[in-house]
Amino acid sequence: MATDLLLFYLFGGVAVLASLLVVLRRNPMHSVLLLIVSFAALAALYITLGSPFAAVIQIIIYAGAIMVLFLFVVMLLNAHKEDEDLAAAPKGAAGPLRAGALLGVVLAVELVWALVKAGGTRDGALAAGASPDVTALGDVRELGRLLFTDYAFAFEVTSILIIVAMVGAVVLAKREI
Amino acid sequence: MVPLGHYLILSAILFATGTLGVFLRRNVITMLLSIEVMLNAVNLAFIAFGRTIGSADGQVIMFFVVTVAAAEAAVGLALVIALFRHRETLNPDTFTSLKW
């Protein structure tokens, strides 16, 4: 019980810290690497939630493929020298930027307040722990069955989406049409 | 057992962090990264709910979100490359030729 909470706070803290640093670092290369750390922390959280398949998918696809794509683009565009600094923003931008930051914090506070008000984490709908039949989550067979029966349409549409994205990416990034 | 509310609050904080990134940063690649942070927060919420109701639906939906994020990242980065070739900069404030 206590180890569960400890693991949650540990990995949750790493995820929040890494995401915050992703947003705040100047060098996009560092942002990409910190985002990978955040993904790893979230994958660990998924394992504590009893979904090992989701954790592994997160690492394979997000951290292993999408982030490599980001790294390639950052290296190709030499973006580590392109880091803009907030001081060179258009004139009179400091006010709106501060307002933007304040609104972001307000969003976070609002969401947390709404969640706490809705059920409270002590009792109420949001206090539920794991449901009794949690072993069904770790079974990959069940996921496959769901993918091909209940979500079959979404599955097929996703395959078309991927092909469209692939063709689109190649066409957009070509030097000449 | 960690209550569901904890996970949802964590998801909310991550989502707000990603939103902050999209608003504040003036570098297209970092904006795309912040969008990925937001998608991750949503994934966490789905998996947490999936565990609470004991069904594998949460993971299935997370799987689709990840796939869509991959497609979006690919096309977004291709656009970034095309834009960079045009203007040699990654600051989205310079792409103002449609403003009037």
Next chain:
Amino acid sequence: MIPLYIAQLGIILAVFGLLLVAAAIMVYSERKVAAIIQQRYGPYLVGPRGMLQPIADVIKLIFKETLRPKGADRVLFMLAPLISATAAFTAFAVVPFGAETDLFGLLEQPISLQVADVNVAVLVLFAITSVSVYGIVLAGWSSNSKYSLLGALRSASQMISYELSYGLTLASVLIVANSLSLTKIVNAQQGTWFGWMPAWFVFVQPLGFVIFMIAGVAETNRAPFDFPEAEQELVAGYHTEYSSTPFMMFFLAEYINMVTTAAVATDLFLGGWHGPWLPEYLGWIWFVAKMGAILFFYIWMRWTLPRLRYDQLMAFGWKVMLPLAALNLLVTAAGVIYFGY
């Protein structure tokens, strides 16, 4: 309970130590086998028949000076070899190398000779292979040198291209074995057909085995696919600017990746630790023998075949291996449904 923890800790330490020893043996045997193929003596001065040569190599590497190029990103330059080495060791954590044993009755429940018995072991392997790309990419980028960057980009795109065929062959084996856990896959290969032919998956999936071996060679940047670190073209590719201990970590990571790929191929296709004439608890001897055969094949391939040029390599990966792997998957799925394996 306590003896279980001690046994588990013992297995962890044993796997770590044995991997290091395996890397040392690989260094020696590579040079000796290369020498035999090229009709010369290999190392023969250090120790009897040159067997202490790897130790001499390690000592030499440790005493060299650790250099860092001037414009190199400090954190990433030191982090990249760590990522490579860590990923290489971690991938072996889910590979079982022996049958379940209870150490002759010392433990109250049997443990498998595996550091972590997860039931998505195959996917974890794939995930860690994806992560090891980062060590190479970061090494090439942070070295601030054109040879390193070119080598790293080529190597990374080669690795992610061959991961597709690797994954599809894994999927074919999963369909036949009906489980994602490596222990269950190995146990599905015990016994024999017709009384004499071992029930290994290499006989059910010959094309899958060939594709897996080729993809494994490409993943570890070895033999005909080592264009990214070819001496004639790129000085040394992504580890050009590294010396002493970081270089040793890349070296180590490459050999341990080879050992892990051979171990996984043994588990998936060659029946793991099952074999005739030996009792079940000595199955690890069979495992080591099969792994050794695959590793010998790797070394043999390196010193026999010429190197593929980068565009030939990528064309081969995307236009030949990927369609073949997909075809293999389809035929396997059809076969399983028709024959009810």
